[in-house]
Amino acid sequence: MSSISSEEELQGFYDSKPDAHLAQPPTLHQQHNVDSDCTQTKGLPPEIWSMIFSILEYEFRGATQSCLRWYAVTHVCRAWRNITLNDPLLWTDFVDPPPKAARELFTRSKDAPLILRLGSYPHHTDDTSFFCDYAVEHPERIRRLEIRRNGPFVNLLTKPAPLLESLLTTFDVEFPPDFLGGAAPQLKSVTCHGSLPLEASWLTNLTSLQCMKVYLEAPWLSNLTSLKFSSGWTDLGVGRLHVDMETILTALENMPLLQHLVLFPPYGVDTTPCKRSTPVHLRHLRNITVHFNFMVAMVTLFKHLRVDGIEKLEASWLSSSFVDPAVIETLCQFFATYYQGGDLYSWRQDGDLLALHRSFAEGNTPALTFRGYGPKSFAPFKTLLPRNMPRLLTVRLTAGSWRLRYPECDAIQELRIVSGYSSPVALKLPEIGVRASPPYPSLRRLHLELLSFEPKAKRIPLLRRWIARRHSKVELILQNCGLTAQDIEPLREVAHVVTM
Template sequence: MNPLHSQELVHHYDTKINAHFAEIRILREHRNADCSNTRKLPPEILSMIFGILNDQRPQYRHSKWIELTHVCRTWRNTALNDPSLWIDFVGVRPKWIPEIFARSKAAPLNLRYGHYNDIPHQVSFVFDHVAEHPERIKKLEIHSKGPFLELLNKPVPFLESLSVTTTDVTFPPDFLGGAAPRLTFVKCNGGLPPDASWLANMTSLECGRVHLEAPYLSKLTSLHLCRGWAALDARDGVLERVSIDMFLSVVENMPLLQLLSFVFPRWMEESPSSRSTPVHLPHLRDITADFHDPKTATVFNHLRVDRIERLRTAWAYQPSMDAVTLEPVCSFFERCYHGDDLQYLLQVGPDVEMHRYIGSTTAHTPVLLFADLPPTDLASIVDLVPRCVPRTFVTRLESHRQPVFALAECATIEELRLFPGHRAPSVFPGYTAPPYPCLRRLHLESLSFVPKAKRIPQLKRWIAGRKSATKVELLVLKDCRLSVKDIESLRKVVPVVELLIDP
């Protein structure tokens, strides 16, 4: 055969093959478009869905959008043409910035200044742009000192959130042009000016230093006093040592406060409060307090709220706690909690947590939590809150500890959840009187059943032997790595449900 003729045949067939591939690609595109359940969704709805994904799953930002845009042509066009999906410049690789900036068009941006050790040209041009067009800023984080702070001297009509982590920052007198009408959240590790018009609409504040009589405090609904915080006199800026009375003076100027989180510093003044009447914060619903000294928990003796919904306290570096130490916290909770559904108690290692009980398979709302402390007598602590009725008990015992169940005689606990740290022989020994006489559900997660020859029969005897107590009606297993044979063996004494491991 003529070699030239052979090459022509190869070219002829390759052309036909490529034409068939092109036709197949077109057919696949039509199939995806015509058979997709999302075909009838307008671009606006798709953009809303993509936006929710972007807000709730930060790992999907930027580079992960490539995966989304490869689903189909409609998704790609929608994602690439919606500026609101490309406004986040926090944690972006420099090489991506020009393309993301172009896709953002004129939408307000989320920026982080000082995130890169040396700001390359790909990053700096964005900050040069927004300095001239401050209406492009929606969320701003500043992590280093630099000229950018001085350049922000124009009003920022769309700025909602500002975070400044440098402790020695000095805000210029004309910062933000004195106008930030939508700025509601501010985080500042240093100190804010005692009087600044750009803080006029702030409702949420996280700070390292707070001016005692700053006028913007009166509008706060959320306050977080960071670790190592201090107070400044509003008139001369003198640093004052933190004390219970000084702390009460701070929150007294916040009548609208709904959420309060604070850390009392280790060097705090230990003198008790000299106040004769408590500070009344009628709207306060959520409190988180970290203490270094248990005696400072007496601050709760001087607080009053109309209705507490969540209270969390933690004591750092305390080897043991008792009911006497926790009494101010529990008394405050008992005075100010007016619900009637506090029926959940949780203990995980050294933590004690009480919840509003909703159900074993649904979410629950935290109400009271003592964290980072080993209670010496859990039962007496529970007794400090009489309306608490434990229904679900969650615990994690270290393998070297004795096989003793806390609150084992509690007649209201219906569900027991055991988490990692257990060893089956230690957890399910023989009992003359079965613990938790009203137990109906047993939840085991990541328990070691190796070797299974001894562990499984032991668990079966523990469940089947509860003749003098309520029968266990359900066994839930999660990540216990049991074989089908082991599961079937357990089903001879109790219904079994296997849960998937969280991704």
């Protein structure tokens, strides 16, 4: 194995000698496995190793030639090889396996539930086409099914699939009336880049849907808890060339269990005003993402929708030129009405992204987000979201010009200025007039991360003057800013300096 220098060579090696490295591994690797020293790991039980190997297999899943990298652990030592060969769950997901080795790998899965990708091979051969044949004859073993192209095998999938949990199609697949025998009781998630039928008993228990084409009056939509309309989606209802907001609201009204909604503008939009007298009440809806793009009329949704409590609201536009202040006002009013969580005190400004968090922690999900919208003033939010004034503001710098955001906001107690790149970005602070009030009058902590102070003779004195205008010392945190102790000394006169 050490002579194999690249994944391409490894692919060729496996394809040329499938029997040698799979069907007859002892003849090729016996001496290597005997000589390998695994004494350092013999104390771990096989169950732990199976868990470790399953994590490794999952990490490589979906990557180019992932199988080749994953199989490498089977040739480290005999103990590892025996563990992997005795655990069929490690051999149930096939991501472009070497064609000549596919049957042997499939055999190792034994009776475990399978993840199959049908139609993913550009050229069907006897070494790979058996996946389709097996799926047709044994759908009871399929846990996840991905259909990568429309082929004759789709019309042959007419037997029930009792274990099927997830279905994905990447093309406009035409499902036959008796698809899966009309029975897939565990099918909960469907991602469909084509269309789904109006009547389909195999979709009865569906709870999560991402789609391009859909019948909004389909009865099987009633159990959905998660719905994502892909960009440019279409309603397949009879006689509908355009979708109006009334139709969308009526469809949502028939999804009483909905918790998560992602909405793009449909392919054709009817901007006729909605005349509903009562709002659609979705008691469980907690998470809403709306991509307005350039369709301002979609804000009507928030004028005719009622929820019991919103946890996350995200709105996006193609650019700030498509943002109507009235839309922002409607979104903020909706959020202020139905948001029941704790106060939002952390705001992040990153170009045209404005995100509001309950707390500032790595990986924390924001409660309110505007993408493609970089407000120049904080004043409107002070009126629209009076109880959510930011105490912490994070600004990510890019290589272009930068100016202070919302300097008039007296609620901000901590300001974080960080580089938007993996390398330092020049810190640029504006000069403050002698009689002018300092920005962020309540500031107590200034955190600077991965910033460049070059030329130091200019920028360090400017930072010192910028901080000195305050009545009390602030805490200044310098993280990866490339400053020496001599550089920092003048700053200690006006701030409590912490270096990281």
